[in-house]
Amino acid sequence: xxxxxxxxxxxxxxxxxxxxxxxxxxxxxxxxxxxxxxxxxxxxxxxxxxxxxxxxxxxxxxxxxxxxxxxxxxxxxxxxxxxxxxxxxxxxxxxxxxxxxxxxxxxxxxxxxxxxxxxxxxxxxxxxxxxxxxxxxxxxxxxxxxxxxxxxxxxxxxxxxxxxxxxxxxxxxxxxxxxxxxxxxxxxxxxxxxxxxxxxxxxxxxxxxxxxxxxxxxxxxxxxxxxxxxxxxxxxxxxxxxxxxxxxxxxxxxxxxxxxxxxxxxxxxxxxxxxxxxxxxxxxxxxxxxxxxxxxxxxxxxxxxxxxxxxxxxxxxxxxxxxxxxxxxxxxxxxxxxxxxxxxxxxxxxxxxxxxxxxxxxxxxxxxxxxxxxxxxxxxxxxxxxxxxxx
Numbered sequence: 366x367x368x369x370x371x372x373x374x375x376x377x378x379x380x381x382x383x384x385x386x387x388x389x390x391x392x393x394x395x396x397x398x399x400x401x402x403x404x405x406x407x408x409x410x411x412x413x414x415x416x417x418x419x420x421x422x423x424x425x426x427x428x429x430x431x432x433x434x435x436x437x438x439x440x441x442x443x444x445x446x447x448x449x450x451x452x453x454x455x456x457x458x459x460x461x462x463x464x465x466x467x468x469x470x471x472x473x474x475x476x477x478x479x480x481x482x483x484x485x486x487x488x489x490x491x492x493x494x495x496x497x498x499x500x501x502x503x504x505x506x507x508x509x510x511x512x513x514x515x516x517x518x519x520x521x522x523x524x525x526x527x528x529x530x531x532x533x534x535x536x537x538x539x540x541x542x543x544x545x546x547x548x549x550x551x552x553x554x555x556x557x558x559x560x561x562x563x564x565x566x567x568x569x570x571x572x573x574x575x576x577x578x579x580x581x582x583x584x585x586x587x588x589x590x591x592x593x594x595x596x597x598x599x600x601x602x603x604x605x606x607x608x609x610x611x612x613x614x615x616x617x618x619x620x621x622x623x624x625x626x627x628x629x630x631x632x633x634x635x636x637x638x639x640x641x642x643x644x645x646x647x648x649x650x651x652x653x654x655x656x657x658x659x660x661x662x663x664x665x666x667x668x669x670x671x672x673x674x675x676x677x678x679x680x681x682x683x684x685x686x687x688x689x690x691x692x693x694x695x696x697x698x699x700x701x702x703x704x705x706x707x708x709x710x711x712x713x714x715x716x717x718x719x720x721x722x723x724x725x726x727x728x729x730x731x732x733x734x735x736x737x738x739x740x741x742x743x744x745x746x747x748x749x750x751x752x753x754x755x756x
Contacts, residue, residue, distance in 0.1 A: 387494075388417035388476045391454070394498035398581045400505040404462045407498055409474035412454040417478035419449055419457040424471035424497070433473070441468075461500075469502040506530035508575070508585040515589040517679055520563055523587050525575035527556040532579035540574040540584075567594035567618030593618045595675045595682040603689040606664045612657045612686045614673035621652035622675030622682075630670040630685075638671075664690045 394407035411417045421436040436459065438447040449457040455476065461468055477493040509526040527534070537558040538550035549560060558575055570591035576584040594617045604610035616622050627648060628635040638657065640648045647658040655673055668690050674683040 386414045388413035388478045390496050393496040394474055396499040398501045399464050403464050405500050406460045407472055408458045410456045411476040413478040415478050416451050417455050417476040419455045420475045421459045422473040424473055464502045466502050471497050473497045506583050510585055510587050522561050523573055524559040525585055527577050535578040537577050542571045565591055567591055570619040590679055591618050592680040593622050593675050593677045593682045595684050597684040597686045601687050604662045605691050606662055606693040608662055609660045612671055615654050616675050620677050622677045624676045625650040625655040626674045627657045628672040662690045
């Protein structure tokens with residue numbers, strides 16, 4: 366962060382005491398070096414009570430002939446974007462895209478919470494404080510890629526040669542879709558680097574980027590293109606009559622399909638399905654996914670194979686989904702079966718209990734009478750025995 370001793374407005378040092386009412390910086394923008402066509406971002410945060418207002422300015426020229434130009438969101442042909450939040454404190458970020466050499470210079474974050482800061486007739490007690498940072502834009506060095514693009518090949522060797530550059534090289538590496546490639550990073554100061562792609566498929570196609578570790582980094586993208594890979598999310602789907610079914614296909618690889626088409630196979634003939642033909646079909650597509658919604662399913666006409674076809678700039682790929690349509694009562698059969706089983710079971714138990722109850726009553730009567738009869742006979746016998754003994 367470059368904090369220059371300018372005479373007016375006053376300069377603020379990063380890390381000012383947040384307990385004070387006047388505005389003070391807690392984060393200052395940092396100077397940076399960038400290449401043409403790259404983007405740059407500066408950020409500053411300010412505290413104070415009340416919360417300060419933050420502005421961005423561009424400083425041109427040397428003292429005492431400096432000129433200050435305030436930057437707004439959308440400046441420089443919509444290449445400047447400014448975002449600010451004022452919650453617990455003030456935070457502001459300026460983002461500049463598609464950098465040119467003319468974007469080089471001093472950028473200034475100004476802040477103030479003085480109530481008279483914008484008054485032209487009054488002199489504020491505390492004027493705008495500011496923190497400055499340099500953005501240096503350099504011409505992008507030339508990188509010669511070989512081949513510039515790989516299309517529909519089974520394997521390839523990618524090379525990058527950095528030429529016409531005075532930047533010191535501290536090493537290089539390769540990125541695949543933004544992620545480092547294993548074992549590709551080196552500490553060599555060589556201006557040449559290569560990468561072998563042994564097998565090009567939909568999973569290994571994409572954007573390969575050679576990166577030279579310079580200040581700032583120099584990089585170049587080589588596109589490796591392959592035919593798209595289209596696959597149904599589920600190869601067999603089912604739905605109930607009068608309901609709706611959703612068929613889904615996804616795509617992988619690079620480049621992704623630019624156009625999706627759905628077909629219905631009938632008697633060996635493919636009939637195209639398009640949006641707007643009726644309320645029955647609805648198609649939603651993105652480059653990597655497409656879905657077909659079929660409304661008001663008919664058990665006779667909607668059963669069959671549906672084909673999703675994705676077309677990229679390389680070729681076309683497709684897959685099939687078989688749709689089954691069940692009767693609208695089909696979902697009730699399991700429930701009705703359970704109910705029937707319960708009814709049959711209850712009936713059997715009821716009949717069994719009904720038949721078993723009289724038998725249990727008879728058994729109880731017999732068991733009650735038998736002991737009395739038995740006891741009576743036993744008593745008579747005992748009496749006879751005792752009578753004989755007495756004689």
